[in-house]
Amino acid sequence: MRVGIVLFTRDLRVHDNPALAAACEECERVVPLFVLDEAVLVRFGAPNRVAFLLESLRDLDRSLRARGGALVVRRGDVVGEVAAVGADAVYLAEDVSSYARRREGALRTARLDVRVSPGVTVIPPGQLRPSGGGDHFSVFTPYWRRWREAPRRALLHPPGAVRLPEGIEPGFIPEPDVAELSRQVPRGGEAEGRARLEAWLASGLGAYGSGRDVLAEDATSRLSPYLRFGCISPLEAVERAVGLPGGEEFVRQLCWRDFHYQLFAARPELSWEDMRPRGDRWRDDELALEAWKEGLTGYPLVDAGMRQLRAEGFMHNRARLATASFLTKHLYVDWRVGGAHFADLLVDGDIPNNLGNWQWVAGTGADTRPNRMFNPTRQAQRYDPRGDYVRRWVPELAGIEGAAVHEPWRLGLLAAPEYPTPIVDHDEAVARFRTARALS
């Protein structure tokens, strides 16, 4: 009797899961396994993400039990635990991080029969290559043109039944440490992710093109944590959105996700190295960094974004752009420092999307206009024209009506006595940035 292990990693779903589908088709008995790897949980395990992960595991367990199986949970070293369970083959989803590659290599070295399937991205990293040569795209638009025309695999149904080997002990899923969580982290799991996808397609997507940049409307899908942990299939999100009003814009954003994965798959060193190195040096400024992290820079849009991040483990994309630009271009602090803070809090935080975007904003990455600098006040006036987003997150400014909230320094000290004055003058920051880049 053939036994297969499905090693779940960041594909925590039963719908459209190629690794699970292959194991159920090729093996009489299947062990759906998740290994809580202490090394990863301690090193990369931000509390918000760990809580989301544990909830997603519980949901996956329910879905597997409904099919006659269960999620088998172990703690420790992945290769050791896989070997201890024992099977004829190990099925898992292809992933791009250095850790994921080491894990796959170690499984092979342990003489396990490893079967790797797609599923983390829409188009597997490495499948599309630029016509001019090279093994990856370093600019988004040509990638998008090729990506949208590329053939996509068919969506897979969830397995009808999952049959465990006799006598296997499922193990246990721990509870998260709620003391360390942001106030409003979303509920994890495939059931929740699918419900949100349905609701989004039915009533959010249509207005995505016009509303996605309006900060106060919160008119984006908020599917990123579910995509991050594979609670929903990115391919299913694309297939279901294509052809619907708003679908083109939404699918383009999902292509950005694939773009970063193929970039980091080809160049894993981008997690720590500049993609386009510059000759100058970043500044160390602990006080400014602390003010940025706490949302006390005196720039209302930046502060609103940073406080949303702390409260929700999420930040609107427009605010991510403004806050990251402020740190790297106004304060001239290293993108790695900002990326690490985002990684500590974001529920959707992952290496390619977090650091790929940070490099893009810092002007060291894939942006074809690396020296552009966002003016936080103009951004606020444009994307939060009535000031509602800022008032939602910065209570010290709640008494200031309309767009005047974006420039409290114009109103005199009594307008918002609790709110700080700007930690850096915009014009001086622009001049410093231009000088640094001109010299580099």
Ligand code: FAD
């Ligand atoms: P929607 O607008 O509904 O977009 C749908 C999906 O498309 C998202 O869920 C996401 O999977 C993908 N997507 C959208 N924009 C991008 C983008 N610019 N790059 C890659 N994928 C995108 N996204 C992450 O998933 N993880 C991160 O760690 C992350 N860090 C970021 C850091 C910075 C500095 C910036 C500027 C952006 C970052 N993003 C990251 C991208 C983007 O901000 C989020 O994906 C988006 O805000 C999630 O909200 P949503 O699901 O409502 O997005």
